[in-house]
Amino acid sequence: MHSYIDLLTVGASVGGLRWPDMLVQLLFFLILLALLKKFAWGPLMNMMEKREQYVASEIEEAEKSRAEAEKASKEAADQLNQVRAEAQKMIEDAKSAGTSQQEQIIAAAKKEAERIKEAAQADIQNEKERAIQALQDKVASLSVLIASKVIEKELSEQDQEKLINEYIKEVGEER
Amino acid sequence: MNHENPIVHDIFGIPGADLNLSNVFMTFIVSLIVFVFCVWGSRKLQMKPKGLQNFMEWAVEFVRGIIKDNMDWRTGRVFLPLGLTLIFYILVSNLVGVATVGVVGHDLWWKSPTADAGLTLALSTMIIVLTHYYGIKVRGTKAYLKTFVSPVPFMLPFKIVEEFTNTLTLGLRLFGNLYAGEVLLGLLVGMATSSIFGFLGAAIPMLAWQGFSVFIGAIQSYVFVMLTMVYMSHKVNADH
Numbered sequence: 001m002h003s004y005i006d007l008l009t010v011g012a013s014v015g016g017l018r019w020p021d022m023l024v025q026l027l028f029f030l031i032l033l034a035l036l037k038k039f040a041w042g043p044l045m046n047m048m049e050k051r052e053q054y055v056a057s058e059i060e061e062a063e064k065s066r067a068e069a070e071k072a073s074k075e076a077a078d079q080l081n082q083v084r085a086e087a088q089k090m091i092e093d094a095k096s097a098g099t100s101q102q103e104q105i106i107a108a109a110k111k112e113a114e115r116i117k118e119a120a121q122a123d124i125q126n127e128k129e130r131a132i133q134a135l136q137d138k139v140a141s142l143s144v145l146i147a148s149k150v151i152e153k154e155l156s157e158q159d160q161e162k163l164i165n166e167y168i169k170e171v172g173e174e175r
Numbered sequence: 176m177n178h179e180n181p182i183v184h185d186i187f188g189i190p191g192a193d194l195n196l197s198n199v200f201m202t203f204i205v206s207l208i209v210f211v212f213c214v215w216g217s218r219k220l221q222m223k224p225k226g227l228q229n230f231m232e233w234a235v236e237f238v239r240g241i242i243k244d245n246m247d248w249r250t251g252r253v254f255l256p257l258g259l260t261l262i263f264y265i266l267v268s269n270l271v272g273v274a275t276v277g278v279v280g281h282d283l284w285w286k287s288p289t290a291d292a293g294l295t296l297a298l299s300t301m302i303i304v305l306t307h308y309y310g311i312k313v314r315g316t317k318a319y320l321k322t323f324v325s326p327v328p329f330m331l332p333f334k335i336v337e338e339f340t341n342t343l344t345l346g347l348r349l350f351g352n353l354y355a356g357e358v359l360l361g362l363l364v365g366m367a368t369s370s371i372f373g374f375l376g377a378a379i380p381m382l383a384w385q386g387f388s389v390f391i392g393a394i395q396s397y398v399f400v401m402l403t404m405v406y407m408s409h410k411v412n413a414d415h
Contacts, residue, residue: 020194022297025202025288029264032206037256040213044235045255047220054222
């Protein structure tokens with residue numbers, strides 16, 4: 001075991017504080033600190049700060065655009081609702097217009113039908129009266145003819161007239 | 176087989192000014208590694224990070240988290256470069272000694288610089304001095320002096336002693352962890368090189384201990400930066 005301790009490479013390094021060592025190390029350390037501050041930590045910290053700012057601005061932008069998008073979608077929904085209401089109104093208008101027109105057409109048709117019926121009835125009446133008139137005339141002349149032929153010899157002109165009138169009266173009453 | 180440090184005695188003819196060239200060499204190497212790595216990692220920075228930039232930004236966030244845990248970010252942001260440099264420097268220092276120990280002749284050249292008590296104490300002294308500097312700078316001399324006598328005046332001696340104990344514990348904690356690691360690694364290497372059975376016996380423990388040393392190295396660098404920020408916050412925070 002003793003030989004191992006003799007082998008110890010570090011045994012010598014414990015002895016004493018050598019201030020030149022300390023000074024040299026401090027010098028090296030401070031030079032290292034200055035160099036690294038300039039060439040490594042400075043640029044690194046700058047970059048990290050830049051990235052932080054970038055991320056912050058990106059987030060801000062994203063929030064802004066999200067708010068805008070929300071607003072736009074709300075507007076679109078509003079417009080859609082409005083259009084829908086308008087369409088509904090149009091359909092209802094058209095329906096009611098259709099119904100009233102239908103009623104109008106039906107009323108007009110009824111009126112027309114009534115008018116045609118009345119005209120037809122009037123026509124029929126006229127024709128009937130004319131036919132009766134014609135028949136009366138014809139019957140009168142015919143009966144006169146027949147009577148004159150039958151009773152040419154037996155009747156005076158006066159009796160004849162009386163007879164005819166009675167006869168016509170009878171015909172009129174029969175109707 | 177006894178390894179010595181490559182010490183130059185009495186540089187510039189100043190008595191007692193002994194320079195350990197190994198420390199000089201290793202601190203230079205570590206600084207070089209950290210510098211090259213960090214500058215390489217933070218070149219061609221992009222908005223959309225990829226590869227090494229991700230790691231570097233993670234490190235920045237990590238140290239920023241340590242600082243934010245201890246103080247207001249507005250006062251703490253000036254310590255970010257310090258904390259980052261410290262954590263990388265100490266981490267690399269801890270790790271360079273884990274995998275390899277380099278010996279040229281009888282001199283030990285390649286080792287963890289943090290396994291030397293002088294260097295860790297130099298770092299901790301620098302940190303404590305900086306805390307005092309920033310304490311005065313941020314809060315003004317009056318408020319700074321007042322921290323020594325608050326909440327009651329008889330705390331003054333304790334407060335002064337505390338500064339020295341802070342320095343010592345901060346430096347020696349790091350040194351102790353790394354030194355113990357190197358001692359054990361040295362033992363295992365000695366055992367492995369002694370015989371074929373020694374090699375077989377030492378291989379598995381060595382593997383395990385190297386893994387553990389990496390873990391310790393990372394933890395200690397984190398603890399060092401954490402404590403730096405804790406001491407800093409004691410000096411610069413108004414609510415303490």
